[in-house]
Amino acid sequence: MHDLAHLAIETAKRRSASYADVRVMDIRHRDISTKNGEVGTLAESESLGIGIRVIAGGAWGFSSTDLLTNEGVQACAAEAVSIAKASALAKREDVSLAPEKSHVDTWQNPFLKDPFRVPVEQQIDLLLAADKEMRRVKGVTVAEGSMSFRRIEQLFASSTGSSIHQIKMQSGAGIVATSFAGTEIQKRSYPNSFGGQHMLQGYELIESLDLAGNAGRIAEECVALHSAAQCPEGQQTIILGSSQLGLQIHESIGHPIELDRVLGMEANFAGMSFLTTEKLRKLKYGSDIVNVVADARLEHGPGLGTFAYDDEGVPAQCTPIITNGLFTGYLSSRETASSIGEKRSGGTMRCESWNRLPMIRMTNISINPGTWKYDDLIADTDDAILMETNRSWSIDDKRYHFQFSTEIGWEIKGGKQGRMIKNPSYSGITTEFWNSCDAICSRDYWTLWGTPNCGKGQPQQVMGTGHGASPARFRNIKVGVAFAK
């Protein structure tokens, strides 16, 4: 890896690149899924290659190849420089990067059990056991389970002398019960929807989830939803479960704080942001109890946004995003930090694979725990809907107006959890919503959720992000619009 990385850098420099960095990545995947008692997907893959990013003529170029011979790497570096020179045809000013020291380091996230060494039949058996429990419940029409594992070994090297070797092991699993009855399809997922829970951990994560132990419960809830009351339409207090709050953070805080969006670089596809630069340290983003950080450090937890260095060689950091309700920070790169006069990148550049350019991605964007015990929060609430487990999510391209629906809801009346509610949904404007937050549960109820499927960029890249959250209460929220006639 080292020799090829340095060959690439030397080739780029010889061809007049003023800066070059390289990512050699060796990525291994295992994906298993089951459906209705049978194995669905059973696949492994490996991918090894090099991505070379250069500045030449004051502009960016990038090329990548999986032909890892000296000739292949030299050709790739030469192509990156040639592309940079083409970029310079439409240049307005030279690329400028916030300074960063060079780093030489090696890092691997801690884990207990290598999921690739766990026999595949054991992994299939675990999914099929949960599948069987779901299908025991009359009315379940589809029972599904999935597991996925990623091992990403990467070397970052730069023309300024950095050489950083990292290994990341990622695991995830989840189950889903679906039920069709009459004119309605309902579903329940555990521990979260859209693939379950994913973390920077080994197989110990899967074992801790107790998929089979929760399968019967979610299957019963799924079938019961058909006869539950429809979510009412109107203005209401809501309490969001922690995984739903995690996605709310992702969409209405995580994306708008991406500085490349703010500066218009994503305008054609992912969109822009309402958080224009004059709002920094001035906008009241949320109520006084709302504190949000972007924290890529291991001490925040083994999230999908945890690493030692980002993909342009900047060490992991914790950036205060919302401090006592005030908007205090963006997610930045060396280039975008320089654009707004910040002294250093926030260290959030990541790429999906060796053949993709690093871009600003959420790290672990988490809300700090509050002080409430969950039972006290329910007891303190007269009239609300508790909404759990995301079912659909949508937000406008500047991240103002959102609408979410969840798989299940529960009426809260007079401080007690009451009847089940189906098709719960809520909508609002980002800052109005966060300013309506009046209670957040404590660390005891806080979970660092993994969102493995965040799409951004052209060509599009899918990245895993982390979101720590505990249940929280919001006042005077519009509910039920999704099903309004």
Next chain:
Amino acid sequence: MKPTAQLSLAELERIGAKILKLSEADETEVDVSAATDALTRFANNTIHQNVAEHTLGISVRAVVDGRTARSSTNKTYDESLRRVVASAVTLARHQPENPDLLPLLGKQKYQKVSRYFSATAETTPQDRARAVTRVCKMADKNKQTTAGIFASGSLNSVMANSKGLFASHRQTRSEFSVTILEEHSSGWAKSNSPDIRKLDPEELAERAARTAAGSRAPREIPAGRYTTILRPSAVLDLVGFLFYDFAGTAVLDKRSCLTGRMGKKLFGDNITIWDDAYHPLQSGAPYDGEGLPRQKVLLVDRGVPKNLVYSRATAKKMKAKPTGHGFSLPNEYGEAPMNLVLSGGDKSTEEMIRTTERGILVTRLWYIREVDPYQKILTGMTRDGTFLIENGNVSGGVRNFRFNQSIIEMLSNVEMMGPAVRAAGEESFEMVVPTMKVRDFHFSEVTKF
């Protein structure tokens, strides 16, 4: 020196043959592909990202004792090829027997499709940069800001198996997408084609610029049900959400909105939908993930869902004939139509506007998600050019809306259609769809811009 992406079909075939020879599985299938892709990205009237990639993919499916699994690599060393075959065999062995697994297909005959254009494959970074520079200069001149992409690439792929099946496909791809921004408005246009000569970046940019200028100073009008004219990109991104409902597996699993509705009137008389991989405006290979030739299938005939598509295994379960729409095995999803063609009409957009007393004209939709899978209610936002129509004229831009709309209801309320064109959006793969004028489209809320 020769980048891997330039490997010819013959070279890919040789890699495939080598793998088949290495395999000791009962049956073996191999897919080998080589791709070159490049993309020039611009924003704030300058190129800010400019990338290229050369990739090789080798994917092996082994069948052992009625079990199957897949393993993939991009490494061509002999040791890697041996390892990928061994991995597929090992994975296959360590699972329960699959009662639905069918023997591999033998030799097949394929209809020829011509989707490789050397003008696209030979496009250089300089060619793309020159076109982007012209668009940036146009934006500068208009005091507007532009962002977008100009992409080009090519793919060679080969599929072979131990029963003698051999299939190959070459295709080029190109795409230009442009956003034009003003202080309080924006416009957008996008086009793609296997043949880059069919793209006109400046014309697309001019169209986006007119949309941005025309929607300047957008007014807020109340949400509600409006007669709505959806341009093809907006139609595509909505109708695209129906594609998996036509999968036999989706109906078998009772998670299709067509469950219990096949053969019954569901949409308006004017709605006819085909899946047609051979349509001149479509792209893709003429065979599916198992190497079966793709068939042209009539999905909806004058409002009535008539046919589903089937992989071989799903067809057997549902006592139907396979249609050549299966995904690569093993998978739990079965199949899907990937080349939708919606029959259009003969109305111009101008006529649709002229005959609208009060309505909304939509350029593009964004962040569409399913709210109710059986009523097929979708939510999402309008974006980059939403206009009010009053008394037969476009009277100006309006703030963007959120919609919550059943697609079944929408396709029952289509009043007029334009000619079907190849459309490109962001939420769905490319399809051939028309502009539509729809009665009572449900906009549920308004955003801040």
